Each structure stands twice: as C-alpha cells, then as structure tokens.
Amino acid sequence: MSKSTPLPEGLEFQTIEIQSNSGEAQIAKVAFKKWSEKECNTRALKKTSKIVGTILACSLIGLFVHILLVVIIPAVFITIVGSFPLYLKFKNESSTVYYAQGSCPSCHFNGKLKPYLDSKLNEEMTLQCSSCGQTMKAILKS
Ligand SMILES: [Zn+2]
Numbered sequence: 001m002s003k004s005t006p007l008p009e010g011l012e013f014q015t016i017e018i019q020s021n022s023g024e025a026q027i028a029k030v031a032f033k034k035w036s037e038k039e040c041n042t043r044a045l046k047k048t049s050k051i052v053g054t055i056l057a058c059s060l061i062g063l064f065v066h067i068l069l070v071v072i073i074p075a076v077f078i079t080i081v082g083s084f085p086l087y088l089k090f091k092n093e094s095s096t097v098y099y100a101q102g103s104c105p106s107c108h109f110n111g112k113l114k115p116y117l118d119s120k121l122n123e124e125m126t127l128q129c130s131s132c133g134q135t136m137k138a139i140l141k142s
Contacts, residue, residue: 007098008033015141018113018127020105028102028113030138032121034095044090048083055079095121104129105136113138 016030035043055075062072096119103110109131116128116135125138 007031011098016100016102016125016138017141018100018102018105019137019139021136022105024105026102026105027141028100028138030097030100030121030125030140032095032097035093040091040094043093044087047090048087051086052079052083093120097121097125100127100138104131104134106134107132 011031011033013029013031016028017025018028019025056079059072059076062068097115098119099112099114101111102113104113106129109129112130113127113136114130116126118125121140123140125140126135127138128135
C-alpha cells in the first residue's frame with residue numbers, strides 16, 4: 001500500500017495486542033474499514049484488473065523483443081488463469097486494516113504501524129514499523 005492512499009471515511013477502531021520478538025506484549029489500537037458486499041466486489045475487481053493490466057502491459061514489450069515471447073506467452077496465460085483466485089482472495093477481504101496506532105517494540109517509535117503483506121483484518125496479523133521496518137505480531141482483542 002502506498003503512502004498516498006487516502007484514508008476512507010468511517011474507520012473503526014479495535015484494541016490489539018502487539019507482541020515483540022522477545023515476547024513483550026503491549027496494547028495498541030488498529031484502524032480498519034468494514035466493506036459492504038458491493039464495495040468488496042468493486043474493490044476486488046479494481047485490484048485484480050490493476051495487477052492483470054500491469055502484467056499484460058509489461059508483456060507488450062515482448063511484441064518488440066521476440067525472444068521474450070517464449071517467457072511472456074506462459075506468463076500471460078498464468079496471469080489470466082490466476083486472476084480468478086486473486087479476485088476471490090480480494091473479494092474475501094471484508095475489512096481492511098489501514099494502520100495501527102501504537103509504539104514499535106524494537107525502536108520505540110510511536111506512531112502508525114502498517115499492515116505487512118496482508119491488509120485483511122484477521123485474528124492474528126503482522127504489522128510493520130514504518131520507522132525501523134521491523135515486523136511484529138498483533139492479536140485482535142475482543
Ligand atoms: Zn520500529
């Protein structure tokens with residue numbers, strides 16, 4: 001997720017417990033947005049078409065460099081076949097985590113911790129410190 005991503009309106013907050021590698025735990029807050037079914041669909045379509053579009057656009061280079069076609073034709077095929085499970089994965093993201101407000105167990109930077117790799121709201125998530133880059137485990141508290 002890029003830094004320029006604007007935060008949507010209606011963010012909800014929930015308490016999480018951040019666990020450092022050394023086993024220390026601390027309480028923080030996570031900001032997330034719940035999507036309606038319609039929003040899930042639109043978002044999934046957008047995200048999937050962006051990825052597929054990028055790969056297809058890159059493969060256009062192959063039209064000029066013919067030796068690359070051997071690599072590109074299977075890549076395009078895999079992309080098109082793979083786009084459906086990708087779409088389902090995105091569609092399944094009913095709540096997206098935008099950031100967690102807390103302090104990093106490694107460098108004690110106090111601010112926004114970003115979701116790492118997967119931004120879906122889960123019982124257990126991985127966050128990354130935007131200051132030192134350290135990842136940490138976060139558990140959702142009910
Ligand atoms: Zn840090």
